[in-house]
Amino acid sequence: MAKFSSIKQHLYRKIASGEWPENHPVSSENALAQQFQVSRMTARRALQDLADEGLVVRTQGSGTYVAQIKSQTSFMAIRNIADEIRSRGHNYHAKVQVLRQEKVVDQIAELLNLTVGEKVLHSVITHFENDLAVQVEERFVNPQLVPDYLRQDYTQMTPHEYLCEVTPLTEASHEIEAISPRPQVCQWLDLDRPEPCLRIIRRTWCADGVVTYAVLTHPGSRFRLGGHLSFQSARA
Amino acid sequence: MAKFSSIKQHLYRKIASGEWPENHPVSSENALAQQFQVSRMTARRALQDLADEGLVVRTQGSGTYVAQIKSQTSFMAIRNIADEIRSRGHNYHAKVQVLRQEKVVDQIAELLNLTVGEKVLHSVITHFENDLAVQVEERFVNPQLVPDYLRQDYTQMTPHEYLCEVTPLTEASHEIEAISPRPQVCQWLDLDRPEPCLRIIRRTWCADGVVTYAVLTHPGSRFRLGGHLSFQSARA
DNA sequence: TTGCATGTATTGTATATACAACCAAGGTGG
DNA sequence: CCACCTTGGTTGTATATACAATACATGCAA
Known part of the structure; x- marks a missing residue:
């Protein structure tokens, strides 16, 4: 280094x-x-x-x-996808596509403040609403901060819920963009053809460093973010 | 210097x-x-x-x-895209595509709490960053609340800025989704072929009712929402 | 007390140098 | 023809030095 x-x-x-x-x-x-x-x-x-x-x-x-951390006064809670689906009265289930330890590659290493060659925990989970895939959640987790991440059953509890339990998360940043999904992602989402997808990239910190880097991909035809989401200070 | x-x-x-x-x-x-x-x-x-x-x-x-221009922008862009672009040191300009009074159609009437057949003010403006179209802003305005909306020069001042001046806006709601743009929108954005676009839908209220309904469409290849945006209550 | 000068600590800009890491192209040998 | 090596060019890291610009505290004088 x-x-x-x-x-x-x-x-x-x-x-x-x-x-x-x-x-x-x-x-x-x-x-x-x-x-x-x-x-x-x-x-x-x-x-x-x-x-x-x-x-x-x-x-x-x-x-x-x-510096003063300006907690961007946006009162939008991106809720747990499982809770959200259940709150609509729909059936929720998840499929674990990938759950393993990997050698960290450059891009992810930097984001998680790890050095290349170290291990990183990697999961890919598809979330279904009434048997229709509405989100694929690809996640990289810092093994030093969450050593038991791989030993959970993510059909019963979402990674979000588990991480909330075991770490005192303090802050998160998000990026949102529209993309055309890679073939691998299409497969995870049961998409016959690529269609515009909403991608949310989230990094979450606790006091000891970056805990997790997550990429959430939603098919545009099956998902809309918001409803009554409102940003403080938002104007015309 | x-x-x-x-x-x-x-x-x-x-x-x-x-x-x-x-x-x-x-x-x-x-x-x-x-x-x-x-x-x-x-x-x-x-x-x-x-x-x-x-x-x-x-x-x-x-x-x-x-570099390939892929605007990385914060939620400030939702408030005022012109300021956001200028704060990046880039050149901003706008092109007014549509600016007229129209008869309101069903869908819009409901959103603005107008009755069908009434007039509505309609504008379409393309916003450019370094001569590259990064947003098309389609907007419907309640004529009773903002009667002079059509008589402004929106190459000099964004509709956002004008509306902030003349009305005491109190609340806004947003929805975000990924879509494939209509041919008309492609033309406004100088897109040769449709590509995944990020669409932000915003409704703004003042005390007297819904002031404006806006649809902001960004090409996915040229726009990303976020940066260090953080939502309160956000978790893993 | 007030105002001003001064000195010190700190960051900002600029230069010259050295070596490491890496890429791409071209040549060489099999 | 292909695999390998060399070589020049470019960016990355690190050091030593010098001076400029700014903030702040101190002390002195009116």
Whole structure:
């Protein structure tokens, strides 16, 4: 691992653990340079990266401080898919397509703050509403934080429910986009032909780091997000 | 202006003007260093910044290339796409496709609480980011609540901005889905072939009733909703 | 007390250098 | 023809240094 990267890890833990709360001063470039026995430019690189990611705020002449996490005031709860289906009075069941340990590849490693070559827990589950596939949930889980992830029966309990039980999740980020599904995803969704799909990408943190990275894919013809979803501050 | 910043400007223009299309190679660090008579590290800073902003893609050993524009945007875009685009340092402009009064049809009448046969104000506007269409905004407005809606210049001010000015909006609801666009929408978006699109449907109320019903359609290849968007109560 | 100057700490910009990691193309040998 | 190696070019990491710009506290003077 690059030196600047290990410094980032060090700072990341300080912030994620809460040891350094919001607005707490972060070690200066020179201090980090001494502490880690690197040049100032290398320490600077670490701080700059964190600033770009929005975790810290830097002010010339003053210093570097832990950023205020703006919990985006969006009062939308993406509910558990199983609960949602049952609340409509429909029949819910799940099929486990993949459930195994894998070597982590580059892209996922970065997202979960793991190093390449480490193991990662991987699951793919299709969720059915009245025997119609409405979501395929592909998920990567940090094995250090959730060691028993693979030993659960996900036809009885969704990964969401299990993770909520075993970890104190604190924050999540989402991205939403429209895509044309890969053939593999079509198969998981019982789609004869590709059709526009809604993809939700979710990363969830607890105090110790990124817990899980999930990609939820819904066929456009069978799913709509919202209903009465409303964003605070939303306007015309 | 800092040296690295003027180099960025130079590259901006090459890309925004279309002189360098997608995947076109960008001058290397050494080439820029020579051309602008700066050190390689300064040229590097400019390229790195552009990469962080997503305008270019860099590959070790290969080079730097103009990125494929896939707007990564936050929920701010739902509020005001023009501001969002400008905040990315990109060029924004709009084209008014439709702006007229129409007889309201069944479906719209119900949504706006109007009776069939009444008049409704209808606008269709395409929003461009660096001359690439990223959203078509189809909107129906209640004429009783916003009588002057048609007499505005929506190349200078978005309907959103105008409506915020003239009405005390209180609430909005959204729905998000993935669809395959109608031919008419493809034309508005300059799409040769239909591709998966993200559709956001929004209704906005003020105290006197439903003000506006809007359908925002984004090409999936050019738009992603989210970034660091986080929903309260979100979980694994 | 108020206002101003000054000094120190910190971040911002810029340069020169070195080496590592990687890619793509071209040549070489089988 | 194909597999392998070399080689040049590019980006990635790291260091050492210098000076500029800003914030803040301190101390001094009006």
